[in-house]
Amino acid sequence: MVAVVEDGWMKEEEKQGNRTFAELLSTKKMDTRFTRGKSSILERPLTRPKTEVSVSAFALLFSEMVQYCQSRVYSVSELQTRLADMGQSVGASMLDVLVLREKNGKRETKVLNMLLFIKVNVWKSLFGKEADKLEQANDDDKTYYIIEKEPLINAYISVPKENSSLNCAAFTAGIVEAILTHSGFPAKVTAHWHKGTTLMIKFNESVIARDKALDGR
Amino acid sequence: MSRQSNRTTDSKKMNSELFTLTYGALVTQLCKDYENDEEVNKQLDKMGYNIGVRLIEDFLARSTIGRCQDFRETADVIAKVAFKMYLGITPSVTNWSPAGDEFSLILENNPLVDFVELPDNHNTLIYSNLLCGVLRGALEMVQMAVDVRFAQDTLRGDNVTEIRMKFIKRIEENLPAGDE
Numbered sequence: 001m002v003a004v005v006e007d008g009w010m011k012e013e014e015k016q017g018n019r020t021f022a023e024l025l026s027t028k029k030m031d032t033r034f035t036r037g038k039s040s041i042l043e044r045p046l047t048r049p050k051t052e053v054s055v056s057a058f059a060l061l062f063s064e065m066v067q068y069c070q071s072r073v074y075s076v077s078e079l080q081t082r083l084a085d086m087g088q089s090v091g092a093s094m095l096d097v098l099v100l101r102e103k104n105g106k107r108e109t110k111v112l113n114m115l116l117f118i119k120v121n122v123w124k125s126l127f128g129k130e131a132d133k134l135e136q137a138n139d140d141d142k143t144y145y146i147i148e149k150e151p152l153i154n155a156y157i158s159v160p161k162e163n164s165s166l167n168c169a170a171f172t173a174g175i176v177e178a179i180l181t182h183s184g185f186p187a188k189v190t191a192h193w194h195k196g197t198t199l200m201i202k203f204n205e206s207v208i209a210r211d212k213a214l215d216g217r
Numbered sequence: 218m219s220r221q222s223n224r225t226t227d228s229k230k231m232n233s234e235l236f237t238l239t240y241g242a243l244v245t246q247l248c249k250d251y252e253n254d255e256e257v258n259k260q261l262d263k264m265g266y267n268i269g270v271r272l273i274e275d276f277l278a279r280s281t282i283g284r285c286q287d288f289r290e291t292a293d294v295i296a297k298v299a300f301k302m303y304l305g306i307t308p309s310v311t312n313w314s315p316a317g318d319e320f321s322l323i324l325e326n327n328p329l330v331d332f333v334e335l336p337d338n339h340n341t342l343i344y345s346n347l348l349c350g351v352l353r354g355a356l357e358m359v360q361m362a363v364d365v366r367f368a369q370d371t372l373r374g375d376n377v378t379e380i381r382m383k384f385i386k387r388i389e390e391n392l393p394a395g396d397e
Binding site: 053 | 328
């Protein structure tokens with residue numbers, strides 16, 4: 001008797017549940033609730049056919065960005081900081097989608113694997129090729145280098161003599177810094193003219209300490 | 218002749234996502250730097266103009282397209298050659314005005330707005346306004362003054378993205394007196 005009542009109750013509940021779910025799926029409610037009908041961005045698949053634009057278009061856009069930043073700063077280092085800030089927002093947006101697409105949502109926990117993820121996966125999707133080299137500093141276990149002989153970013157940039165230290169790959173450095181930091185590997189990344197362009201990655205002490213502890217287990 | 222034939226319309230290509238996100242980073246920065254959307258729109262148009270002025274040279278060199286006979290031909294070249302070459306898309310040309318001096322470019326996929334959603338406090342932002350500047354700048358360099366604006370934008374809930382272009386006048390080159 002009791003069981004029958006319970007059954008009936010369950011069925012009622014189930015029906016209710018089904019209806020709401022079906023409603024959500026079939027009507028536009030889902031849209032309006034999450035995107036207020038502005039765009040269908042959440043309904044699009046994460047993996048898409050690869051679309052391409054011309055490198056010239058990118059170069060011209062990037063050049064305008066550099067000029068714009070330059071008009072609002074007083075020194076080369078400020079300019080590089082601004083470029084790096086913009087890179088950070090690119091890196092932060094890129095990280096989640098890359099982890100889902102390339103790694104099935106699995107995050108790296110070891111420094112070396114994380115660096116390889118950047119050298120291989122991140123570079124391939126951003127620049128269409130792996131980074132040329134990944135090296136560790138001889139005298140410092142916190143410091144790593146990603147070396148790119150001819151970075152795409154710098155392909156059409158000639159640096160004026162009076163600002164010879166300027167390296168617009170500061171933008172790429174920002175991307176890498178954001179990806180590392182948001183993955184739980186806080187680091188400072190800077191761009192330098194060395195063997196082409198070298199991105200110097202300096203991890204926080206804590207990152208290296210954690211990595212060693214993981215090794216010890 | 219041999220030099221001519223070496224040139225191709227194939228410029229180097231890259232993944233559009235870096236381009237899209239870089240543009241996004243730029244617009245975000247402009248929104249931080251300027252107080253209101255109108256200023257950002259203006260700045261985007263200005264940057265686009267600067268790009269257009271430089272881009273036309275690259276375009277003419279790669280496409281080996283000569284002078285257009287009329288505005289209709291210009292419209293076709295912009296849609297089928299220029300957009301294809303730089304952004305990898307081919308907008309359709311429609312809605313000609315009876316006088317033939319105004320048309321619309323309908324963009325089905327605007328690579329600039331991948332991943333983008335406008336927040337509520339930026340409802341007057343014309344996100345892709347850079348494109349208007351590019352078209353205006355590039356055409357000015359081939360002696361055409363045009364008015365370019367966004368008529369519809371999927372980002373603001375419209376079904377399509379529509380760029381409206383209006384021919385204003387031919388720019389006469391002011392040659393110095395006695396210079397032929």
